[in-house]
Amino acid sequence: MIExxxxxxxxxxxxxxxxxxxxxxxxxxxxxxxxxxxxxxSFNIEPGEVVGFLGPNxxxxxxxxxxxTGLIHPTDGSVSVAGHRPxxxxxxxxxxxxxxxxxxQQLLWDxxxxxxxxxxxxxxxxxxxxxxxxxxxxxxxxxxxEELTKPVRKLSLGERMKCELLAxxxxxxxxxxxxxxxxxxxxxxxxTVRQFLRDYNKExxxxxxxxxxxxxxxxxxxxRVMLIHKGSLIYDGSLDGILNQFAPYREVKVELAEPITNGxxxxxxxxxxxxxRVARLIVQRDALTxxxxxLLAERDVCDMTVTxxxxxxxxxxxxxxGVAD
Amino acid sequence: xxxxxxxxxxxxxxxxxxxxxxxxxxxxATVVSVLNLVGGVFTIWxxxxxxDDLGGWSxxxxxxxxxxxxLLSGVSDALLVPNLSRIVHFVQQGTLDYVLLKPIDSQYYxxxxxxxxxxxxxxxxxxxxxxxxxxxxxxxxxxxxIAALAVALAMAVVYSLWFMxxxxxxxxxxxxxxxxxxxxxxxxxxxPMSAFPHAYRVVLTFVIPVAFxxxxxxxxxxxxxxxxxxxxxxxxxxxxxxxxRLWWRFALRFYTSASS
Numbered sequence: 001m002i003e004x005x006x007x008x009x010x011x012x013x014x015x016x017x018x019x020x021x022x023x024x025x026x027x028x029x030x031x032x033x034x035x036x037x038x039x040x041x042s043f044n045i046e047p048g049e050v051v052g053f054l055g056p057n058x059x060x061x062x063x064x065x066x067x068x069t070g071l072i073h074p075t076d077g078s079v080s081v082a083g084h085r086p087x088x089x090x091x092x093x094x095x096x097x098x099x100x101x102x103x104x105q106q107l108l109w110d111x112x113x114x115x116x117x118x119x120x121x122x123x124x125x126x127x128x129x130x131x132x133x134x135x136x137x138x139x140x141x142x143x144x145x146e147e148l149t150k151p152v153r154k155l156s157l158g159e160r161m162k163c164e165l166l167a168x169x170x171x172x173x174x175x176x177x178x179x180x181x182x183x184x185x186x187x188x189x190x191x192t193v194r195q196f197l198r199d200y201n202k203e204x205x206x207x208x209x210x211x212x213x214x215x216x217x218x219x220x221x222x223x224r225v226m227l228i229h230k231g232s233l234i235y236d237g238s239l240d241g242i243l244n245q246f247a248p249y250r251e252v253k254v255e256l257a258e259p260i261t262n263g264x265x266x267x268x269x270x271x272x273x274x275x276x277r278v279a280r281l282i283v284q285r286d287a288l289t290x291x292x293x294x295l296l297a298e299r300d301v302c303d304m305t306v307t308x309x310x311x312x313x314x315x316x317x318x319x320x321x322g323v324a325d
Numbered sequence: 326x327x328x329x330x331x332x333x334x335x336x337x338x339x340x341x342x343x344x345x346x347x348x349x350x351x352x353x354a355t356v357v358s359v360l361n362l363v364g365g366v367f368t369i370w371x372x373x374x375x376x377d378d379l380g381g382w383s384x385x386x387x388x389x390x391x392x393x394x395x396l397l398s399g400v401s402d403a404l405l406v407p408n409l410s411r412i413v414h415f416v417q418q419g420t421l422d423y424v425l426l427k428p429i430d431s432q433y434y435x436x437x438x439x440x441x442x443x444x445x446x447x448x449x450x451x452x453x454x455x456x457x458x459x460x461x462x463x464x465x466x467x468x469x470x471i472a473a474l475a476v477a478l479a480m481a482v483v484y485s486l487w488f489m490x491x492x493x494x495x496x497x498x499x500x501x502x503x504x505x506x507x508x509x510x511x512x513x514x515x516x517p518m519s520a521f522p523h524a525y526r527v528v529l530t531f532v533i534p535v536a537f538x539x540x541x542x543x544x545x546x547x548x549x550x551x552x553x554x555x556x557x558x559x560x561x562x563x564x565x566x567x568x569x570r571l572w573w574r575f576a577l578r579f580y581t582s583a584s585s
Contacts, residue, residue, distance in 0.1 A: 066422075069426060070425075070426075071422050071425060071426070071581055072581050073581055087581075089425065089426070091428035091429075094426055094427065094428040095428050097426070098426075099422065099423070099426055101419075101422070104418060104419050104420050104422070104423070105420070106420060106423040108339065108343065110343040110346065111339055111342065111343050115335075115339040115342070116339075118335050118339070119332065119335045119336060119339060121335075122328065122331045122332040122334075122335045123328075123332050123427050123428065123429050124428065125328045
């Protein structure tokens with residue numbers, strides 16, 4: 001459904017020194033540097049897949065999304081979405097995709113969302129009965145009702161986002177590009193949006209590519225994630241696979257019968273914390289069973305849990321430490 | 326085509342109801358257009374005190390130019406100002422992306438999206454003044470048809486120039502004021518071109534074709550200019566419109582390669 005092959009985008013940006021002198025020098029003698037926003041990214045997304053696109057700010061996520069939707073022209077490489085070359089922005093292509101940007105809105109500010117929906121119905125050539133049927137279905141899925149007839153400026157952020165989604169999906173797109181769709185929403189609204197996206201994906205077998213800063217969005221929706229870092233794709237696979245690849249360790253929490261003294265646990269693994277009779281240790285995965293055996297044999301263990309480290313932490317570490325470099 | 330018309334109807338009904346929220350504007354717009362009209366008529370009256378002819382134009386003929394100007398201002402207020410001055414917001418807020426991803430011509434979308442009822446007073450006064458002049462000058466009824474066509478061509482000229490200036494904001498967001506320059510030049514269209522010194526006339530005809538906005542349509546209605554002028558006006562209108570479309574495509578090429 002979405003194929004990218006060696007997709008690259010570089011910009012020429014002005015290289016200006018700060019301050020008045022820098023400005024003057026820049027005025028007379030312009031210096032430019034080339035920024036590679038996306039570097040040879042290749043991937044293939046099958047119909048119906050929900051893929052999470054992760055990366056820190058400025059990693060190139062939005063640039064990549066814009067190339068996939070046809071808003072910007074790739075410097076190099078090729079893209080195909082739903083069998084079309086996006087940049088031609090042919091009507092047949094545009095009718096099959098949608099883009100939702102959490103920080104930009106398309107609804108008319110002074111008018112109820114229903115007016116924007118009427119306009120979108122006309123633009124996408126959907127007749128009135130069909131449009132009404134779709135609006136009713138989507139509104140029910142999103143639990144929207146009189147919000148649709150209130151001026152958009154009077155809606156809360158969560159209500160507005162739900163209306164935005166409705167407007168973006170009225171034409172039954174097959175491919176959804178979602179850039180931070182839950183940005184700034186409270187926990188309840190986030191959950192509604194997530195549930196809705198999951199239902200929509202099931203019902204329409206739509207392909208979804210989503211970026212988000214909220215790990216909960218990704219874990220709730222995506223079986224597959226792509227990590228992008230400094231413009232390069234550093235990981236493409238299942239969410240669990242990230243742990244195996246970037247976090248080959250587990251967190252072991254043991255509770256002993258007696259208070260633990262400092263240094264006592266150092267031989268088992270990297271000590272995270274000691275609190276009375278409870279210790280938290282980081283243990284390499286290949287040493288896990290051995291360590292657990294030793295603990296049970298050598299110490300008076302009351303309770304023990306072994307968990308994966310939180311995925312946010314792992315991904316955060318990947319991006320800050322630059323494991324990929 | 327029917328899709329574009331249906332879209333247009335919805336565009337206009339939506340923006341009309343949005344504007345109607347601010348009813349006081351209607352009173353203001355009416356007062357402003359009355360004052361403008363009275364001021365313009367007074368100036369013409371001053372020109373013609375003590376003489377019947379000014380550069381080959383009688384007072385009623387000069388009034389016809391003003392009628393066309395008033396009508397054009399009304400149409401600009403209704404359609405051009407509310408749409409073209411907003412292009413800069415689409416660029417600034419990045420919502421131009423949404424427009425470009427709609428399966429509809431983006432120039433059409435940006436140019437027709439809004440309709441403001443506040444141009445209505447000027448449109449009505451303009452039509453009134455034109456009708457008064459046609460009747461007073463004893464012109465044949467066909468003059469109305471010629472007037473409609475000539476004003477439509479003038480409108481195309483104004484639109485194309487305005488649109489091209491407004492789309493400069495794709496490159497330089499800060500120059501959105503540039504359309505005011507065009508508006509001030511258009512003010513010169515209140516009076517027949519022969520009211521201006523020769524050098525100005527050249528500029529207002531060939532550099533910024535203000536002459537084609539009001540004076541030439543008036544000459545066509547009055548029968549002062551023949552079919553050849555009609556052809557020139559039509560070529561200019563169609564030519565500028567085509568250039569505006571090419572220009573927009575060029576601007577978008579820049580937008581889509583430079584924005585991040």
